[in-house]
Amino acid sequence: MSSASDVTQYGVVLVSTGSQQEAEAIATSVVKSQLAACVSIVPVSSIYTWQGELCQELEWQLIIKTDLSQFSALEAKIQELHSYEVPEIIALPIIAGSSTYLNWISGQIK
Numbered sequence: 822m823s824s825a826s827d828v829t830q831y832g833v834v835l836v837s838t839g840s841q842q843e844a845e846a847i848a849t850s851v852v853k854s855q856l857a858a859c860v861s862i863v864p865v866s867s868i869y870t871w872q873g874e875l876c877q878e879l880e881w882q883l884i885i886k887t888d889l890s891q892f893s894a895l896e897a898k899i900q901e902l903h904s905y906e907v908p909e910i911i912a913l914p915i916i917a918g919s920s921t922y923l924n925w926i927s928g929q930i931k
Contacts (some may be wrong), residue, residue, distance in 0.1 A: 822887070826886055827829055829928055830914060831886070831887075831889070831918060832913055832915055833884055833886055833887075833913040834884075834885040834913075835882065835883070835884060835885075835909060835913070836903070836909055836910055837865065837880040837882050837883070837908070837909045838880060838881045838883065838884075838903065840881065843902075844862045844881035844882075844883055845869060845900075845902060846884075846902060847860075847883060847899070847902050847903065848860035850898060851885060851898055853931055854873070854894075854898060855876050855929065855931035856930070856931070857885045857887045857891075857928075857929075857930070858887060858925065858926040858929035858930060859929070860884065861883070861884040862882070863882050863884070864880070865877060866878075870929065882893075884913060887926070887930060888930045889912055891930060891931075892912055896910050
């Protein structure tokens with residue numbers, strides 16, 4: 822007998838946006854589309870180089886909890902909605918988590 826954790830690769834996908842409104846729109850879309858179980862949104866200060874210029878901006882970090890087998894579809898949805906030319910879309914595996922939470926994630930993803 823296999824559990825959901827035997828066939829599912831849980832992960833967190835990080836995405837930053839330039840506004841809270843854009844972050845909320847992306848979060849709402851990926852949850853409604855069942856590409857993510859949950860999205861947390863937090864303000865962050867980002868320092869980066871863009872087109873040769875050093876930038877420091879307030880951004881909104883999305884922390885998207887998902888099944889990484891959905892990454893391609895999730896990435897496509899984010900690209901469709903995101904205003905950045907080169908948006909951050911980084912997947913990190915969850916190597917351990919409470920079984921009840923991980924099972925809940927499984928139930929939310931199509």
